[in-house]
Amino acid sequence: EAGVAQSPRYKIIEKRQSVAFWCNPISGHATLYWYQQILGQGPKLLIQFQNNGVVDDSQLPKDRFSAERLKGVDSTLKIQPAKLEDSAVYLCASSLTSAPTLSYFGPGTRLTVT
Amino acid sequence: TQLLEQSPQFLSIQEGENLTVYCNSSSVFSSLQWYRQEPGEGPVLLVTVVTGGEVKKLKRLTFQFGDARKDSSLHITAAQTGDTGLYLCAAYAKGSQGNLIFGKGTKLSVKP
Numbered sequence A: 001e002a003g004v005a006q007s008p009r010y011k012i013i014e015k016r017q018s019v020a021f022w023c024n025p026i027s028g029h030a031t032l033y034w035y036q037q038i039l040g041q042g043p044k045l046l047i048q049f050q051n052n053g054v055v056d057d058s059q060l061p062k063d064r065f066s067a068e069r070l071k072g073v074d075s076t077l078k079i080q081p082a083k084l085e086d087s088a089v090y091l092c093a094s095s096l097t098s099a100p101t102l103s104y105f106g107p108g109t110r111l112t113v114t
Numbered sequence B: 001t002q003l004l005e006q007s008p009q010f011l012s013i014q015e016g017e018n019l020t021v022y023c024n025s026s027s028v029f030s031s032l033q034w035y036r037q038e039p040g041e042g043p044v045l046l047v048t049v050v051t052g053g054e055v056k057k058l059k060r061l062t063f064q065f066g067d068a069r070k071d072s073s074l075h076i077t078a079a080q081t082g083d084t085g086l087y088l089c090a091a092y093a094k095g096s097q098g099n100l101i102f103g104k105g106t107k108l109s110v111k112p
Helices: none
Strands: A005-007 A010-013 A019-024 A031-037 A044-050 A053-056 A065-068 A075-079 A088-095 A109-113 B005-007 B010-014 B019-024 B032-037 B044-049 B055-058 B061-065 B071-076 B085-092 B100-102 B106-111
Touching: A005 A088, A010 A019, A019 A088, A019 A109, A031 A075, A044 A065, A044 A075, A075 A088, B005 B085, B010 B019, B019 B106, B032 B071, B044 B055, B044 B061, B071 B085
Parallel strands: A010 A109, B010 B106
Antiparallel strands: A005 A019, A019 A075, A031 A044, A031 A088, A044 A053, A065 A075, A088 A109, B005 B019, B019 B071, B032 B044, B032 B085, B055 B061, B061 B071, B085 B100, B085 B106
C-alpha cells in the first residue's frame, strides 16, 4: 500500500513570496490533515478535512495560509505571503475516518524562508 | 489548554544502555499515542495506550499509561543505534474530531 505522498520535499523562498505544497493521501482515506512542525517542537494541526469539507481550521493563520481539497482526494496548502517564522516542516497525514483512529504521516516538506 | 510535557528533551546514550522517557500532563486523556520520527520523515505510530495502568510491549520497548491517564512512559531496554530518533507522545484534544496534540518530543541519540 502506497503511503502519503508530499511534494516538494524541500523549498527555499524569500519572505513575502508565495509557496504551495501538495499532498496525496493514502487511497480511500477520507480524512486529511496538515500539520506544521517548527524545529524543536512537535507537530501542530493547521487544518483537517473530511472528504472535501473543512472539519477544523481553528489554528490556521487565515490571513496568509489557505488550503483546499476540492475533489476530496489530494490537497494543497498555500502560504502567501511567507514570513520568516513560517520556516518549518509541513506534514500531511491521512486516516480512514476521523479520530480516534490511526493517522499515517507523509515525509513532509521542509520550508526555509530567508 | 491541554499540554503534553516530555522529558528529557535530549538524551544521548551508548548502545546497550536502558532508558526511560516521560510524557506528562495535567489533563486526563482517553488514549495516548507514542510516535517515532526519524530525520526527514514523518512520525510513525508505535503504540496507542487506552486503559489506565496499561502496559504494552513492542520488542525492546515498553509503554505504560498512568493509572489516572494523565501521564505515560516509554522504556527502551538495551538500546540500539536504530532506536535513534525523536520520540513524540500525542493525544486527541478534548472534544476534537482528530486534532492530535503533540508534545515537543525527546530526541534520542544512541551511539555505537
